[in-house]
Amino acid sequence: MRHGVRAAAVAGAVLVGAGVLGAPAYASGGSHGGVFAQANGLGGNSVVAYDSGLHRVGVYATGGRGGLETGAAVDPLASQGSLTLDRGHGLLYAVNAGSDTITVFGVRGTRLERLQVIGSGGAFPVSVTVHGNLVYVLNAREGGSIQGFRRDGNRLVREAGWHRALGLDPTATPEFTHTPGEVAFTPDGRQLLVTTKGNTNEILAYAVSAAHGPATKPVRNAEGTTGPFALAFDGSRQVVVSESGPNAAATFGLARNGRLDAKTAAATGGQATCWVIGVNGTFYLANAGSATITAFGTGPGGSLRKLSTTATAGAGSIDLSASSDGSVLYAQTGGGTDAVQAFRIGHDGKLTSIGSATIPGGANSEGLAAF
Numbered sequence: 001m002r003h004g005v006r007a008a009a010v011a012g013a014v015l016v017g018a019g020v021l022g023a024p025a026y027a028s029g030g031s032h033g034g035v036f037a038q039a040n041g042l043g044g045n046s047v048v049a050y051d052s053g054l055h056r057v058g059v060y061a062t063g064g065r066g067g068l069e070t071g072a073a074v075d076p077l078a079s080q081g082s083l084t085l086d087r088g089h090g091l092l093y094a095v096n097a098g099s100d101t102i103t104v105f106g107v108r109g110t111r112l113e114r115l116q117v118i119g120s121g122g123a124f125p126v127s128v129t130v131h132g133n134l135v136y137v138l139n140a141r142e143g144g145s146i147q148g149f150r151r152d153g154n155r156l157v158r159e160a161g162w163h164r165a166l167g168l169d170p171t172a173t174p175e176f177t178h179t180p181g182e183v184a185f186t187p188d189g190r191q192l193l194v195t196t197k198g199n200t201n202e203i204l205a206y207a208v209s210a211a212h213g214p215a216t217k218p219v220r221n222a223e224g225t226t227g228p229f230a231l232a233f234d235g236s237r238q239v240v241v242s243e244s245g246p247n248a249a250a251t252f253g254l255a256r257n258g259r260l261d262a263k264t265a266a267a268t269g270g271q272a273t274c275w276v277i278g279v280n281g282t283f284y285l286a287n288a289g290s291a292t293i294t295a296f297g298t299g300p301g302g303s304l305r306k307l308s309t310t311a312t313a314g315a316g317s318i319d320l321s322a323s324s325d326g327s328v329l330y331a332q333t334g335g336g337t338d339a340v341q342a343f344r345i346g347h348d349g350k351l352t353s354i355g356s357a358t359i360p361g362g363a364n365s366e367g368l369a370a371f
Helices: none
Strands: 034-038 046-051 056-061 083-086 091-096 101-108 111-119 125-131 134-139 145-152 155-165 182-185 191-195 202-209 219-222 228-233 238-243 248-254 260-267 273-279 282-287 292-298 304-311 316-322 328-334 339-345 351-358 368-370
Touching: 034 083, 034 091, 034 339, 046 111, 056 111, 083 125, 083 368, 091 111, 091 125, 101 125, 101 155, 111 155, 134 182, 182 228, 191 228, 202 228, 238 260, 238 273, 238 292, 248 273, 248 292, 260 304, 273 316, 282 316, 292 316, 304 351, 328 368
Parallel strands: 125 182, 228 273, 316 368
Antiparallel strands: 034 046, 034 368, 046 056, 083 091, 091 101, 101 111, 125 134, 134 145, 145 155, 182 191, 191 202, 202 219, 228 238, 238 248, 248 260, 273 282, 282 292, 292 304, 316 328, 328 339, 339 351
C-alpha cells in the first residue's frame, strides 16, 4: 500500500441485570442524541453514556473485563470498532478483551440495558462489525481470528462454522502493532475486510454468505510495510485506509473478487495515524502520536485533498465517531487523560471544538460510538 463539561450523576445508572428479550424493542434515539465511550477497565469494563451536550447520564457495567495489549501507551486495544452501534436495531456491542466476551446492550436514547454476555469465539476481541442480522467479531490474540454470529431478536447466536483463523504470528512484537486492527463489512454486506497492521501488512477480504458464512480462505492484499490499521468506505467499492507506517491515508478500489486496486495516498502530517471514519464525503484520521485529526476530501479516481488539521486535548487522539446527522464529530483521547471531545463539522469539512468530557475510570479507555 503506497500507498466536552458538566458531569450529571443519574441514580440507578449502573445496570447489572442481564435480561434477554425475544424481539427487537429498542431504539437509539433521534438523529443526533449522544455518544457512548468504553472505559475498558481491566478490573471491570463499562460503557459511559453522554447526551448531545456531553453531560454524563449513565455508567453501565458490561459484565466483563477490559484489556491492554503489550506495548500500547495510548490505545490499549489498538483497534477500530471495539464499541459498535447497530442503529437499525437499537443495539450496542462492546468487546470485553480481558474476558474474551462480547456484551450486547439495548439502547433507549442515552440509556442502556445489558441483555447478553457471550463468548467471542477467540482470544482478546477488539472489533465488531454489523450488517443486517449478521455480526462478526475480530479476535486479536493467538494468531487472530474472526467469528460470525447471527442476531436472533436482541441476542446473538454463535455460528460454529463461521470461525476463521487468520494465521498471524502470535509471537511478533511489539504486540500492539502486530495484532489485527479491524473487521468491517463492505456497505453491501458481501465481503468482510480485516486489517493485519504490521503482522503481514495485509488487508484480507472474505466473501460472505448470509447462509454459509465467510469463505474458507480470504483474498490476501499485500500492502508492503505500511501497517494498514483501519478503514472506511467512500461508496460501496472504494476504500479509504489509515496507514500507521507512513502516517498516511490511502484509497483503493475494491473488486467483487476481493482484490484491492491502489489509487492514491497522502501523508496526514501527524504521527501514529490509526483511526479513520467518513462523514458526508469527508474522511477524518486520528493521529495518536501527535494528538491531531486530519481531514481529507476525496475526488475522481480516488484522489485525496487535505482540508485541515485539528488539535485534540489529551495525550493522543484515538477512536472517532460521528452523529448520525453528520453534524458533530466525536474524538476519544487516551494516554491517561482520557476524555471525549466534540467538534462541529463545517460545510467545508473543517472542525470547531464545542466541548469535552472526561471518561470516569477511563485511564485505559478505548471505544466510541455516537448516534
